[in-house]
Amino acid sequence: MKGIIAYSMYxxxxxxxxxxxxxxxxxxxxxxxxxxxxxxxxxxxxxHTPEITVPNTLWFGTGRPPYGxxxxxxxxxxxxxxxxxxxxxxxxxLAAGGAALAGALELGDxxxxxxDLRFGAHxxxxxxxxxxxxxxxxxxxxDVIAELVDSHAISDAAHDRWRTNxxxxxxxxxxxxxxxxxxPITQEAIKAVAGQAGLSPxxxxxxxxxxxxxxxxxxxxxxxxxxxxxxxxxxxxxGAADIGLKLASVLDAASPGDTILAVNIVDGIQAFAFRVTxxxxxxxxxxxxxxxxxxPEAEIDILDYLTWRELVESDQGRRRAIAAPSAxxxxxxxxxxxxxxxxxxxxxxxxxxxxxxxxxCGAVDRMTPxxxxxxxxxxxxxxxDHLAPSGRGEAIAxxxxxxxxxxxxxxxxxxxxxxxxxxxxxxxxxxGAGANGVRNxxxxxxxxxxxx
Amino acid sequence: xxxxxxxxQAAIVGMGCTRFGDLWNKSFDxxxxxxxxxxxxxxxxxxxxxxxxxxLGTMYSGSAGVxxxxxxxxxxxxxxxxxxxxxxxxxxxxxxxxxVTSGAYDCVMAVGAEKLKDASQSGLTPPRGxxxxxxxxxSPPGMFSLLVPAYAHKWGMDYDALREAMTHVAWKxxxxxxxxxxxxxxRELSRAAIKAGGKVTDDLNVFxxxxxxxxxxxxxxxxxxxxxxxxxxxxxxHGLSLVxxxxxxxxxxxxxxxxxxxxxxxxxxAYAQAGITRPAHEIAFAEVHDCFTIxxxxxxxxxxxxASGSGWSDMVSGRFDLSGELPINPDGGLxxxxxPVGASGLRMIFEAWLQFRGEAEGxxxxxxxxxxxxxxxxxxxxxxSLVASVAVLSGEPKN
Numbered sequence: 068m069k070g071i072i073a074y075s076m077y078x079x080x081x082x083x084x085x086x087x088x089x090x091x092x093x094x095x096x097x098x099x100x101x102x103x104x105x106x107x108x109x110x111x112x113x114x115h116t117p118e119i120t121v122p123n124t125l126w127f128g129t130g131r132p133p134y135g136x137x138x139x140x141x142x143x144x145x146x147x148x149x150x151x152x153x154x155x156x157x158x159x160x161l162a163a164g165g166a167a168l169a170g171a172l173e174l175g176d177x178x179x180x181x182x183d184l185r186f187g188a189h190x191x192x193x194x195x196x197x198x199x200x201x202x203x204x205x206x207x208x209x210d211v212i213a214e215l216v217d218s219h220a221i222s223d224a225a226h227d228r229w230r231t232n233x234x235x236x237x238x239x240x241x242x243x244x245x246x247x248x249x250x251p252i253t254q255e256a257i258k259a260v261a262g263q264a265g266l267s268p269x270x271x272x273x274x275x276x277x278x279x280x281x282x283x284x285x286x287x288x289x290x291x292x293x294x295x296x297x298x299x300x301x302x303x304x305x306g307a308a309d310i311g312l313k314l315a316s317v318l319d320a321a322s323p324g325d326t327i328l329a330v331n332i333v334d335g336i337q338a339f340a341f342r343v344t345x346x347x348x349x350x351x352x353x354x355x356x357x358x359x360x361x362x363p364e365a366e367i368d369i370l371d372y373l374t375w376r377e378l379v380e381s382d383q384g385r386r387r388a389i390a391a392p393s394a395x396x397x398x399x400x401x402x403x404x405x406x407x408x409x410x411x412x413x414x415x416x417x418x419x420x421x422x423x424x425x426x427x428c429g430a431v432d433r434m435t436p437x438x439x440x441x442x443x444x445x446x447x448x449x450x451x452d453h454l455a456p457s458g459r460g461e462a463i464a465x466x467x468x469x470x471x472x473x474x475x476x477x478x479x480x481x482x483x484x485x486x487x488x489x490x491x492x493x494x495x496x497x498x499g500a501g502a503n504g505v506r507n508x509x510x511x512x513x514x515x516x517x518x519x
Numbered sequence: 520x521x522x523x524x525x526x527x528q529a530a531i532v533g534m535g536c537t538r539f540g541d542l543w544n545k546s547f548d549x550x551x552x553x554x555x556x557x558x559x560x561x562x563x564x565x566x567x568x569x570x571x572x573x574x575l576g577t578m579y580s581g582s583a584g585v586x587x588x589x590x591x592x593x594x595x596x597x598x599x600x601x602x603x604x605x606x607x608x609x610x611x612x613x614x615x616x617x618x619v620t621s622g623a624y625d626c627v628m629a630v631g632a633e634k635l636k637d638a639s640q641s642g643l644t645p646p647r648g649x650x651x652x653x654x655x656x657x658s659p660p661g662m663f664s665l666l667v668p669a670y671a672h673k674w675g676m677d678y679d680a681l682r683e684a685m686t687h688v689a690w691k692x693x694x695x696x697x698x699x700x701x702x703x704x705x706r707e708l709s710r711a712a713i714k715a716g717g718k719v720t721d722d723l724n725v726f727x728x729x730x731x732x733x734x735x736x737x738x739x740x741x742x743x744x745x746x747x748x749x750x751x752x753x754x755x756x757h758g759l760s761l762v763x764x765x766x767x768x769x770x771x772x773x774x775x776x777x778x779x780x781x782x783x784x785x786x787x788x789a790y791a792q793a794g795i796t797r798p799a800h801e802i803a804f805a806e807v808h809d810c811f812t813i814x815x816x817x818x819x820x821x822x823x824x825x826a827s828g829s830g831w832s833d834m835v836s837g838r839f840d841l842s843g844e845l846p847i848n849p850d851g852g853l854x855x856x857x858x859p860v861g862a863s864g865l866r867m868i869f870e871a872w873l874q875f876r877g878e879a880e881g882x883x884x885x886x887x888x889x890x891x892x893x894x895x896x897x898x899x900x901x902x903x904s905l906v907a908s909v910a911v912l913s914g915e916p917k918n
Contacts, residue, residue: 385641392652400651419770420653426767448669448776451721454642454658460721463655465665467772475769477655487672498652507652 069175070214070341073205073350075114076315077106077182078198080362080480083372085195094303096367097184097199099375099459100479100496100511103129104139106201106308107182108146108495112440114203115147116353122205124177125154128167130306131184132158133497133506135232142508143180145405146495148438157307161228161279164202164307165331168314171206172215172339179204183306186376187236189369196281198303202311212347213318213327216340217263219256223248223335228279235378245280249332253287256336257328264340266326269293271340273317275329277310283332310337323347357441363481363516381458389456391501402436407493407510409472410434417472439493444468444512446489451482457499466491466512480514490515526758526792527620528917531612531738532749533562534872536865539734539857540703547580547634548590554735554862555591555630562739562750567591570739571624573598576611576631577861579643587630604899605810606761607631608736608864609908613759615740625741626749631866632735633859643731643860645901660728662901663811664720669776670813674828678722682714684831685812689713689726689854691834692809695841696851698881703730703857727812732857736865738872743916754872757892757917758792760785761908768903779814781907782821782898790823793892793911798823802845803891804874804884806867808898809852819847822896822909841882849874849882867895868912875914889914 081096097106107127125147127140140154155170157163164181171179185197227245230237239245253276254268261268269291276284276295281304288295305312310331317327323345331337373379392404402408403420410421414428417437424431444466455461462478462485477498478491491512498507535557537550545553559565575587575598584598603610608631615629635643643659671681690710696702708726716724739749746753764781768774786798795801805822809815820830824845833839839847850856850870853863871893873879890913898907 385639387640387642387644387656390647390649390652390656393649396649396651400653404651404653422770426765426771447772448665448667448672450657450661450664450667452658452661452664453718453720454660456656461655463657463661463665465669465769465776471772473770473772475655475657487668509653 068211068214069208070172070206070211071204072207072210072212073114073116073119073354074203074315074318075110075354076200076202076312077110077113078200078312079106080364082364082366083369084366092303093366095198095200096372096375098479099457100498102133102497103131103182103184103201104133104142105496105508106199107180107203108143110182110201110203111143111147111178111180114205114354116350116357118210118353119205121149121152122176122178122207123152124171124174125149125152126157126167126170126177126179127154128157128163128179128181128307129183130159130161130163132156142405145401146508148406148408148440160334161307162331162334162337165310165333165337168204168311168339169218169220169337171204172218175206175208177206179206179311181308181311183308185304185306186378189373189378191236193237196303198305200305200312201308202315204311210346211344212350213341213343216326216342217260218340219260219336219338221252221256221336223252242280242282246283246286249278249280249283250286250290253330253332253336254290256338257291257330260338260340261328264326266340271328272325273321273327275310275313275317275327276332277304277313277330278332279304318343318347319351321347362479362513365481383458386454386456386458389499389501389507391503391505392507394505404509406438407440408436408438411437417468417470419472419474439468439472440510442468442470443490443492446485446487446491447473448487449478449485464512477511478514479511481516482514485514524791527616528743528755528757529616529620529740530743530746530753530755530916531868531872532741532746532753533558533565533739534737534754534869535561536701536736536869537734538701539730539732539859539866541636542733543636545733547586547632550634550733550735551587551590551630551632554632554737555628558628558737558739565739565749570626570628572596572618572627574601574611574615574627574629575599576601576607576629576864577633578602578604578607579860580632580634603761603906605808605858605860606864606897606899606906606908607861608866609759609895609897609910610761610864612738612740612865612868613761613908615738616756616759619740619742625745627740628737629740629865630735630737631862631864633861634733635731635859636733660719660723660811663814664723665776666813666817666902667722670817673775673777676831681831684816684834685727686710686713687834688809688812688815691840692848692852692854695849695882696855699851699856700880702851702855703732704855723811723813729810729853730855730857732859734857734859734862734866736862736869738865738868752876752914754868754875755913755916756910757913758789758911759908760788760792761906762788763906764904766904774903776902777817779817779821779898779902779905779907781905782818782896782909785907785909786822786896789894789909789911793917795892795911799845801892802894803887804846804849804893806850806852806870806893806895807847808896809848809854810858812854815847815852818896822894846884849879849884864895864897864908867897868910871895871912
């Protein structure tokens with residue numbers, strides 16, 4: 068049996084209210100310190116229970132890769148501390164998320180990490196109907212929680228929507244053309260995958276239809292005579308991550324024995340049929356224990372959103388510039404910078420970042436690496452710095468880790484409750500890009516909602 | 520850490536200090552020349568030719584010895600550029616003292632100069648080499664603002680009481696600076712105005728911060744026994760300690776961010792060198808590194824003027840006011856005199872030079888005997904990672 072052995076999703080905390088009256092919705096927005104990579108890593112960390120062994124392959128799927136040329140998957144591996152694994156990047160197409168999931172399921176022993184941001188010119192449908200987010204699926208043959216019964220793929224060259232490398236907004240040929248084009252081939256794919264699963268197209272327990280055309284899922288459900296209602300009502304389209312977010316939502320609600328039809332309808336069709344196993348119950352319980360607490364939702368206004376996406380020009384005042392990290396420096400300290408691996412001295416003190424000479428006992432080169440990315444910490448003192456190069460008031464704290472060690476780090480979360488003694492967990496975030504375009508990633512402390 | 524109680528005795532026989540401020544019409548060269556000439560003129564009969572070696576303290580404005588030898592047109596003399604964060608000026612003096620007391624030279628000079636206002640950005644940019652980008656890019660006010668929640672938490676204070684004490688520091692130093700014709704900001708500020716300042720961090724506003732200024736100061740240094748060959752009123756250095764801490768406060772959970780242990784260590788050394796055992800009673804006045812108001816509250820504790828946890832209440836009581844029992848920053852401090860980084864350490868010492876000579880304008884301390892002792896305390900870096908210095912100064916040689 069092969070299939071999904073672990074999964075989770077990540078929805079950023081920021082919400083933007085769009086539309087009026089019945090059309091009003093709140094879309095999820097990635098913060099200025101997030102991108103497709105950091106969100107995919109957050110989803111992968113939330114899915115990765117101690118029982119899950121490190122997979123051989125990471126498939127990263129996004130429509131908005133953080134870099135051209137440079138692999139984001141390799142950065143994800145470094146952040147996850149998976150030095151022995153390999154990364155396959157599927158970037159630049161909305162089909163990349165479904166493709167990453169297909170690759171991970173078919174090859175097995177893999178992680179499909181999907182992350183995407185949806186934006187375009189102000190007022191565009193991608194802004195209005197989009198959502199930002201990520202999902203992650205570990206695949207394998209042991210302790211499968213959702214068996215892959217069958218899958219079916221059709222590639223399609225229709226240029227119903229496109230965006231060049233220099234364009235901010237996608238263009239759509241004509242949504243009516245897209246609906247007319249995709250409906251029959253989707254039905255064909257569904258028939259194929261259902262038949263091989265020994266089911267009829269209308270007899271699945273759950274349906275997941277992902278499409279950049281929000282009318283398409285409803286039209287499909289109508290032709291099949293099935294109900295699409297579920298937890299995703301009101302959610303927008305999350306690009307390459309959309310199929311993952313929707314599938315993860317269904318898995319959260321599914322019972323052992325349930326069948327799921329998941330279809331990604333973009334640049335062709337990628338259809339999956341799953342059967343949920345009893346192992347999902349135990350997995351969800353284990354995952355709930357390690358889950359990094361979700362940050363409280365917070366609303367932003369349209370100007371925040373446009374500023375964060377760099378769709379309006381903001382006054383930089385007389386601030387100092389953002390410093391780009393040095394490539395050799397990052398390589399030398401990669402265990403620290405990417406996976407938050409410190410060094411424990413033989414005397415017992417944790418040295419963060421790793422030191423050669425222990426800050427406490429002075430012993431030389433008697434250090435053992437120790438990863439602290441899953442450890443919680445307590446705020447010893449803090450500031451909110453209004454002179455930060457980012458132009459935002461940046462909270463920075465001295466963090467004392469459970470089990471020893473201290474760092475100075477940026478904070479994220481609801482600052483209203485920030486105090487000496489606040490508790491945080493760590494997340495891999497984007498700190499800003501230098502003038503040379505190098506993106507600086509490092510770990511931030513995420514404030515827990517509940518006070519100690 | 521062991522205190523080294525021996526310090527070679529030296530004296531300052533000439534000092535000069537420019538006005539500090541937004542000196543749009545003065546270049547770095549102008550400032551260095553002005554301070555150097557003022558120091559030479561303060562001591563009768565001394566020419567530039569008589570000065571055998573130079574130490575130039577500057578952090579942002581120059582590099583290497585030619586930054587001073589060029590403007591002064593020195594004729595192939597030894598010039599060393601010194602940089603040690605905001606303690607640069609004091610370290611330039613320290614090295615100059617060692618040069619004469621070692622016997623290598625008889626008469627040398629320390630010049631501290633900084634030209635900050637030719638850069639258009641606000642505040643200072645802490646020097647940062649290319650690195651892995653893992654440590655936050657924190658502004659200097661941010662570094663010291665970390666002290667505020669930690670101090671309040673350690674002593675169980677409410678923020679209003681701490682705010683009041685910080686406001687008193689700013690009020691006092693502006694009051695003193697208004698009596699100083701060289702100060703950057705020569706006006707008093709009301710407590711209400713201080714509290715209403717625009718926020719720089721959530722806990723520090725613009726009036727909690729020292730001024731970013733242009734300026735320069737210079738001192739001519741000789742061995743103590745030679746001092747009276749140059750002037751009838753020299754300033755003697757009884758002790759001077761500079762320490763660089765292990766910079767582990769940001770990795771060691773034992774550091775509380777409510778103390779500045781590097782300053783305590785430097786004070787212990789300098790007091791031992793000068794034979795001071797009861798600083799609160801033996802020091803007549805002090806110039807301290809009030810880069811931010813919260814810093815001064817912690818400094819009075821580290822220097823032994825106040826018990827731990829009572830610096831803030833002693834401050835509010837007026838004990839450190841110009842008319843108080845132990846005036847602190849009679850010249851206005853960094854807060855009001857301004858902070859041209861490389862010059863600040865020498866500017867602090869310049870106040871002792873003036874006070875012991877009776878030349879301190881409207882802020883002259885009355886009944887200050889020449890054998891009284893003052894200190895100047897200079898620091899640089901960030902809490903948890905400081906360099907700190909303390910100098911003990913007097914109008915009479917150490918007996």
